[in-house]
Amino acid sequence: MSASPGVDELLALDGLRVEIGGRAVVTGLDLTVRAGRITALVGESGSGKSMTALATIGLQPRVAAVHGSARLDGEELVGRSAQQMRRIRSGRIGMIFQEPGQSLSPVMKVSAVFRDVLAVREDVRGATAVRRRTRELLESVGLPDPARTARSYPHELSGGELQRVVIALALSGDPALLIADEPTTALDVTVQRGILDLLVRIVQEREIGILLITHDMGVVGEIADDVVVLKDGDAVEQGGFRRILSAPEEPYTRELLAAVPRLSESLERTGGRGSGRDPGRDSAAGGAQPSAAADVVGRSAGTGAEASAGPGAEPPVVRVEGLSVEYRRRGGAHLALDDVGMEIRRGEIHGLVGESGSGKSTWGKALAGLVPVQARTLELDGVDPRTLGAAERRAAYARVGLVFQDPASSLNPRRTVGWSIGEPLQLAGRSSRAEIGRRVAEALEAVRLPASSASRLPHELSGGQRQRVSIARALILDPALLIADEPTSALDVTIQAHVIDVLREAIEATRFACVFISHDLAVVGSLADRVTVLRQGRAVEQGSAQQVLGNPRHEYTRALLASVPDPERRLHESDRAA
Incomplete structure (x- = not known):
């Protein structure tokens, strides 16, 4: 997209400053958003991105003081009364928040939310008129299926559907400006691609301006026209996306770009990691790569684990064949996993990738004993937990550590x-208080946190620090298997890189097996030895990370890879077009 000659400024921030308790969290920001263009405000958590947006539309905390200027179509916003700002927000500005589930009431159907919003933003009343306008949006x-969406509660919709509902609400009142605060964070790559394409289409069709708040330079490279890089409340660099991405001047901008996981670099960096770096496993396979039949698995090929270890090889920590999980609900049953399998040895990382609803998290829960399963073979550290008594089964599952998405x-x-x-x-009941304190200090050191962190509360830590605490907690019992379920999806790219390094170091130090669940294929490529691609509960492709992510054979895997945001893709496409 390109700006039309002579287009006036839609939103202009001039020396915007936000202070909380006398401390400046935004330190005099200059920024422009023009109609028909997307301006990206980029930076890590705590850089002041969201506070800038909130101060612009009059939703800053009561303890915050706002100075400087924010003009919408030439009309000053700073200093307006709450009533005046409500009027402006009701029509001329639409806001898309990061967590769509928190933007909607869990006890109200989507239709009821639209009824209330349309009454305020468009003065649309009456059941028929509201229903018609809701459907249009x-x-x-x-x-x-707008009718189904309208009669649904938020929990009955997927993450992508929820985000589209929130965007539709923001478009009511025909706003001139959209502020999108991390609109794709934690979404699957294909869902994220759909949301990004939607934002571009909205700008093109409606000729509105978008202020896009993000920490992801991959997203910036895909859709932004103009870029403002924010650090500690200060704009350290700004310009057109081409110049910022191809020739950044500031070290911080280069750091953000360098932290974006790139699949090709991930596979190059890990080298032969995906081909099976465990010596025992290599000897079991005779040093040869798995066959195409073993790597590409459909319903039949994916029913069993991989080739048996053979004489003298280290036994697998996880061996699963014919695993199925069925959830029973009112009105029927849902087969969340259908006849899948895997083997994982010590020191090995097995990546599970796929869209929401593909069965990734269910697989993790099945290995942790959190859901009922059916399987021909289910072995953890050489033992089938289903054959054990209650106490022994608890002890077996205590060897499984869990790291969740939201610390x-x-x-x-x-x-x-x-x-x-x-x-x-403490729950295991086999350590004294002094021993627990010593082990906690060691666990904190292992995840690059000072021992003094033990006395702090979770809210006193950053998102990346909290996730490292979660990893330390999962490792405290010396697990044979660690299940990491989307542990980096909501983190800034630089923090994400630190967490990945911590996880990699822990695996290399203690050689536990790991199931790494993620929708981020570049992250999986940087860590995993082997990868399983799930779709609607079935394994459609399985093999070494090099093969699955570097030379995929299944069209679904190729579609996932094509959806991964790439900060340089548009630059290369423009160069080819020229």
Whole structure:
């Protein structure tokens, strides 16, 4: 997209400053958004991105003081009364928040939310008129079944559907400006691609401006026209996307770009990692690569684990054949996993990739004993937990560590970090208080956190620090298997890189087996030895990371790879077009 000659500024920030408790969190920002263009405000968590947006539309915290200028179509916004800002937000500005589920009431159907919003933003009343306008807006954001969406509660919709609903709400009132705060964070790559394409289409069709807040330079490279890089509340660099991505001047901008995982670089960096770096496994396979039949698995080929280890080889930590999981619900049953299998040895990382609903997290829960399963073979560290008594089964599953996607919800907010990390040892009842304290300090050191972190509460830590605490907690019982379920999806790219390094170091140090669940194929490529691609509960492709991600044979895998954001893709496409 390119700006039309002479297009006036839609949004202009001039020396915008936001102070909280006398401390400046935004330090005099200059920024312009023009109609028909997407301006990306980029930076890590805490850089002031979201505070800039909130201050612009009058939603900053009450303790915050806003100075400087923010003009919408030449009209000053700073200093306006709350009532005046409500009027402006009701029509001329649309806001898309990062967590769509938190933007909607869990006890209201989508139709009821639209009824209330349309009454305020468009003065649309009456059941028929509201239903017609709701359908128009839901159709405009590409939802294929607006009637079903409208009568659904938020929990009945997927993440991508929820985000499209929130975008449709933001488009009500025909706004001139959209502010999109991390609109694709934690979405699957194909869903993310759809949302990005939708934002581009909205700009093109409606000739509105978008202020896109993101930490992901891959997203910036895909859709932004103009880029402002924010660090500690200060714009350290800004310009057109081509110049920023191809010739960044500031070290911080280069750092953000360098931290973006790139699949090709990930596979090059890991070298032969995906071909099976475990010596015992290589000897079992006779040093040869797995056959195409073993790597590409459909319903039949994916039913069993991989080739047996053979004489003298180290036995697998995980061996699964014919694993199925069925969820029973009112009105029927849902087969979440259908006849899948894997083998994982010590020190090996097996990546599970696929879209939401593909069965990735269910597979992790099955290995952790959290859901009922059916399987021809299910062995953890050489033992089938299904054959054990209750006490022995608990002991077997204690050898499985879990790292969840959202550390804020998996750590007790009222307990210290040290208590949370040491709790598994307390529950096991075999360590003294002094021993627990020593083990907690060692676990913190292993994840690059100071021992003093033990006395802090979770909210006193950053997102990346909380995730490292979750890893420390999962490792405290010396697990044979670690299941990491989307542990980096909501983190800034630089923080994500630190967490990946911590996880890699822990695996190399203690050689536990790991199941790494992610929708980010570049991250999986940087870590995994082997990869399984899941679609609707079935394994459609399985093999070495080099083969699956570097030379995929299944069209679904190729579609996932094509959807991965790439900060340089548009630059290369423009060069070819020229």
